Amino acid sequence: xxxxxxxxxxxxxxxxxxxxxxxxxxxxxxxxxxxxxxxxxxxxxxxxxxxxxxxxxxxxxxxxxxxxxxxxxxxxxxxxxxxxxxxxxxxxxxxxxxxxxxxxxxxxxxxxxxxxxxxxxxxxxxxxxxxxxxxxxxxxxxxxxxxxxxxxxxx
Numbered sequence: 001x002x003x004x005x006x007x008x009x010x011x012x013x014x015x016x017x018x019x020x021x022x023x024x025x026x027x028x029x030x031x032x033x034x035x036x037x038x039x040x041x042x043x044x045x046x047x048x049x050x051x052x053x054x055x056x057x058x059x060x061x062x063x064x065x066x067x068x069x070x071x072x073x074x075x076x077x078x079x080x081x082x083x084x085x086x087x088x089x090x091x092x093x094x095x096x097x098x099x100x101x102x103x104x105x106x107x108x109x110x111x112x113x114x115x116x117x118x119x120x121x122x123x124x125x126x127x128x129x130x131x132x133x134x135x136x137x138x139x140x141x142x143x144x145x146x147x148x149x150x151x152x153x154x155x
Contacts, residue, residue: 065094084141088133095126 005032038045068086075082101107108119 084137088137092130
């Protein structure tokens with residue numbers, strides 16, 4: 001028996017008190033981080049954030065949305081493996097975005113001076129992690145596909 005929309009129990013607008021406390025704590029942490037971050041050269045940091053938002057919204061979002069749309073249209077009805085490509089591609093792209101200066105070798109001297117570690121090998125490690133992500137996703141897809149197919153018995 002379905003309940004009509006009139007008989008539904010209204011949900012609280014703010015959620016539970018625990019969720020409200022966690023939300024307020026996260027706002028306080030963000031405010032602290034913002035004050036500490038903007039303590040230095042606030043103009044260049046603001047320009048960097050605005051530039052990053054514009055680059056993402058005007059360049060990267062249309063690029064990966066078009067790639068995803070092309071992936072969906074080329075698969076047609078066989079879209080069972082689309083998420084097995086999306087997830088490793090998104091994780092690999094995120095790793096590339098985070099470690100881009102070290103992967104390209106642009107800040108290897110500064111990295112070595114600050115950490116006393118060599119910056120060599122970040123590109124190779126990123127490629128290995130990307131290969132492992134796609135390989136693991138392919139294995140998972142093969143296992144899932146193998147479970148779906150009924151075994152044929154020869155009698």
